Amino acid sequence: MHISDGVLSFQVIATGWIIALILNAIILWRCKSRHDMAEEIPKISIMTGAFFVASLVHVSIGPTSVHLLLTGLLGVVLGIMAFPAMLVGLTLQAFLFQHGGITTIGINNVMMGIPALLAYLIFRYGYRKGINASVLGIICGALGVILSGIFLALMLITTGEEFTEIAYAIVVAHIPVMIIEGIITGSVVTFILKVRPELLPLDREV
Amino acid sequence: MVEAIKVEDLNYSYSDGTKALEDIGLTIYEGEKVVVVGPNGAGKTTFFLHLNGTIKNPQGDVRVFGKRISDMKIEDRIHQVGVVFQDPDDQLFMPTVFDDVAFGPINMGLDEEEVEKRVNKALSKVGLEGFEKKVSHNLSYGQKKRVALAAVLSMEPKVLVLDEPTANLDPKSRADFISLISDLNERDGITTIIAMHDVNALPTLADRVYVLNKRIVAEGSPRDIFSDWSLLKDNSLEAPDVFKLFKVLNCFGYSSDDLPLSFDEAVEVLTRTIEGTEGHIHLHIHEHTHKEISHVMDSYNHHRNGKK
């Protein structure tokens, strides 16, 4: 569901790159100062690989099929590292499959990375407040999708008012995906909590 | 005899063009235990994918108890053939052991009570009663292998297909697993088809052996296969150590037509032969002994000479 080359205006693309580069730089710098990068790099890479593969799965609903975004789940599992992970994933997707585009890697990174970060914050906050993790998973999964959809719509409208109707349609089209990802994310979180709880950012420092 | 599995003119190529199977034809009868051997990349795993319906439209004819596998309903198919893959981690994806073992029966549409009965039965078959609540991922490797087997046994298949059942197991778990599988064959009458590299364990698990190397290269009893050293050489195989040793004893004048393949059989054969020859056997060096021995060594140790 990333946006391809040639659609968005110069201003939107440029803003996207600027935000993406700044955020990535801050996050990586922060990570370098707190963790051993030798340990973090293989970790992020392999997890990104796992998400990359999982997002190639198509779920058929009626006559069409949707492929998964997994923004919310990525945030819940990787924490703030979800943002650079998304950059790597999107770059590979553009390079290997020509999904999305090359000029839009920055804006796509923002569009999917920020919902991932929000999902992470909500998950952590909610868990500390004692909300059931599976419910939180459902919320974060659903939120990740719909926020990405709304961001996408906003960017289209910013590019030109020609896109208004299409933007609305895109948000509506995201609703089934939102439900699907909510259920999947809820079940992944429940599973991980049972089998390998230390993988979730329950009380991990950022 | 009832034909459990019948395959004719089966071909398969992966999407990248790798030809994995060529003109495979074989028949396995009900109650048999068959082992498929062949080098790495011979197509054993690919062949097994045809038996469980993963490959949906086989280029060739694959029949299970007379029915084409592509025409069978899923529920029927999994009741006929159960496949246990090599890596148990690939097969355990549910939170608890119970859920994993119940997965197949639930997909078969059985009712709750029946599902539970099956899970208990399958777990007790593999010796893991009381493990229902455990998290599969935290078990030892050998235990995971058993759970993976139980998860297939719970569907009560008539044919059990196992890919490398003994790999990575410690010697005790290996021995346990081998006796578990032969029990399933001998006591419960399940037809077993096994792919493996472990030639020392093979004789216990095989009435009949197929050598696969893209095509079916040979078929026969373990003894036939292991006696044909050029076949072994061409297909990167070896004979069991016990068998090779008796070949050498033969050179020293021990004469017996049925050379044993495993330790247990060796003890039996030795006892029988010695009793049969009025209580003793002579081993001695005669004129040709050395030549014969080096011939045996050369034939069977072919792999060792390659790189030196």
Place this chain on the structure above:
Amino acid sequence: MVEAIKVEDLNYSYSDGTKALEDIGLTIYEGEKVVVVGPNGAGKTTFFLHLNGTIKNPQGDVRVFGKRISDMKIEDRIHQVGVVFQDPDDQLFMPTVFDDVAFGPINMGLDEEEVEKRVNKALSKVGLEGFEKKVSHNLSYGQKKRVALAAVLSMEPKVLVLDEPTANLDPKSRADFISLISDLNERDGITTIIAMHDVNALPTLADRVYVLNKRIVAEGSPRDIFSDWSLLKDNSLEAPDVFKLFKVLNCFGYSSDDLPLSFDEAVEVLTRTIEGTEGHIHLHIHEHTHKEISHVMDSYNHHRNGKK
């Protein structure tokens, strides 16, 4: 003799509380070949993690050629000890074979020319000249194992540590890999430390064996270890088939003190014994033969009786 590896009072617990190693103490001399055996979960892999610096502050004393491993610089450490883990997919993380094999030398800070020389040398040692440009996922399992070994050999370590080198290999690749490792030990003088479950391959790869089961349970020559059947039983081990068979031959009146452990050795020992006893050996059944045989069978086939 130079002490290549010296470990004293080593303990290790995983963060979840699993105690994996207890009071490990051992010494391995330069040029030795040592095998570590033990059941699944015995701590073999955990022990090896101490030799490559993954575990940064060992609770105990781990010395390599006299220096504490935690005090060594990375470049020095990897020049002394190279570890090849079990799953080659965990060790080939670069895009091409060349990059993987060059990874260590580049990290050692060598210049480009030297790196290339080392890559070529390492690849030719494992018999994969010309594979530089290949991508790992296009290789067979056996080839991946070789690349993983080459990626460690290119650092020219004095001590080579291998975790389950023969698992999942077909018989030919297994035999090739075994002779490759013993060549490295015998020709290049590399000290080798190996963990494995494959008892039939063990004798070729071991001068000395440690039995690990959280603690060091026993130490000795392969022959000592395999003769102690209660030790084997307690640690889920087995003896090689050839060795067991000679135990049985002993009951039939074959008498030799050094029982062979592998096929090659067996041929040698047989020839020697028969030549030594004026050209023949008598195998016969005497009064106690049957009792002795069933004793041997019970001792060594302990695992088989468990579940029946």
Place this chain on the structure above:
Amino acid sequence: MEYPEIDAYSSMDSPIHRFDPRAKIVSFTFLIFSLVFVNDIRVAFSGLVFSFFILLVSRLPPGFALKRIRMVFFFLFPLLLVMPLTVEGREIANISGISVTLDGLIFASLIIMRALAAVTLALTMLATTRFDMTMKTLYALKIPGTLVQMLMFTYRYIFVITDEFSRMWESMECKGFSLKANYHGLSIFGNMLGMIIIKSYDRTRRVYESMVSKGYSGRPRTLVHLKMSAKDYVLSTCMVGIAIFVHAYQFI
């Protein structure tokens, strides 16, 4: 599940294949960035024609290229149906009260042409170089080493995890499971995904261990041999020139 095989034809030979990877990446990227912001439909069309020309020169098999280019077209095709109806402007037809506008049609075509030109160029750039070389070139072009390493490792493990995923999928299917968009199906799929995540997480530790035993400390170090020739300079100057010209011609 299929492997990503973007560089399946990178061992062929053509002027584009021989183009120095650094110069290739810089000039193609420059051209792509230039063409996606073109506002004149005639220029966009010329850009599209030029990118097809480059694709032809590269001798990549048409089937391989079209399969990938087609994807983008399908993705954007709805614009061609919707925009003439929603964008205001000169009416060219009127279907039962709904007006179809020329402006909408032109705008949608412009977007599609820009997108097709970009994807054609990107495809040609990536498919004519071995993918490992592309990544190393990024490093040579001073893209931060941390990111390039993450790209390399991720790329490698995509294959490993794809295999793992397929094996798990096979074993689920052979127990009678098929993925449908209902609660049961999705939650089982969630379990499987959870397992993939946990296994990958465990793998990260093992990979880290094996990296450490090869002296890895997080610093990127790669060997790349690249040498620019006169031909490379000429070709990249041409492409960059075109990229500038499509925006600057109005001022000349």
